[in-house]
Amino acid sequence: MTATPRPRGPGSAARIGILLIATMAGGIAVGAIYAGLEAAGAVPGPLVAILALVVLFGLMIAGTLWWWRRADEAVREAHKWAWYWGGSVGMCVGLGAVMLANIYGRDAPIPDGMSMADVLSVGAMITLAPMLIGYLVAWIAWWFAMRR
Amino acid sequence: MENHLKVLRAERDWSQAELAARLGVSRQTVNALETGRYDPSLPLAFRIARVFGLPIEAVFTDGADASSD
Numbered sequence: 391m392t393a394t395p396r397p398r399g400p401g402s403a404a405r406i407g408i409l410l411i412a413t414m415a416g417g418i419a420v421g422a423i424y425a426g427l428e429a430a431g432a433v434p435g436p437l438v439a440i441l442a443l444v445v446l447f448g449l450m451i452a453g454t455l456w457w458w459r460r461a462d463e464a465v466r467e468a469h470k471w472a473w474y475w476g477g478s479v480g481m482c483v484g485l486g487a488v489m490l491a492n493i494y495g496r497d498a499p500i501p502d503g504m505s506m507a508d509v510l511s512v513g514a515m516i517t518l519a520p521m522l523i524g525y526l527v528a529w530i531a532w533w534f535a536m537r538r
Numbered sequence: 539m540e541n542h543l544k545v546l547r548a549e550r551d552w553s554q555a556e557l558a559a560r561l562g563v564s565r566q567t568v569n570a571l572e573t574g575r576y577d578p579s580l581p582l583a584f585r586i587a588r589v590f591g592l593p594i595e596a597v598f599t600d601g602a603d604a605s606s607d
Contacts, residue, residue: 464566
């Protein structure tokens with residue numbers, strides 16, 4: 391019998407843990423740096439912020455690629471299924487929220503204490519959140535369906 | 539598609555985790571395969587057959603073939 395392949399490096403759960411911890415550490419570091427700059431009155435301009443975001447998200451995508459290349463086919467299938475079904479259903483919910491906002495919220499005032507940027511950010515999150523929630527629910531449903 | 543993974547694994551007294559390690563997949567994947575709810579790709583199916591030292595048709599059977607027997 392030929393030699394059987396062995397998993398490379400840490401196990402699947404350990405890899406997800408490493409990715410989560412690295413992402414959290416990155417987020418904490420960015421928050422700390424921004425807070426420090428804000429306290430010193432030296433908040434960077436948009437160009438520096440964009441460059442920082444490109445670097446950060448680039449690192450995040452690189453980390454995800456590292457994890458994806460080591461994920462087995464069922465793990466990948468669960469994510470692809472969750473992305474398609476959970477993400478699509480979530481997108482419908484988000485689009486529905488945008489359409490309702492357009493129909494019924496045209497004359498709504500900007501809430502006190504909020505800027506237009508705040509309102510836009512909240513709106514963007516309202517369209518993103520259902521997709522993320524749908525993804526998570528579909529991912530759990532896929533693995534649940536694979537059990538006896 | 540049906541498979542005899544659970545029986546073959548039990549015959550060798552392997553745990554799901556041990557089989558997963560031999561195949562280079564997660565234990566959850568082995569569980570999904572054993573329930574028959576997840577059909578592996580051809581490369582993984584051949585790897586499974588190799589791990590058990592059996593021809594692929596001894597591990598996996600087409601549901602249609604089984605019903606016509």
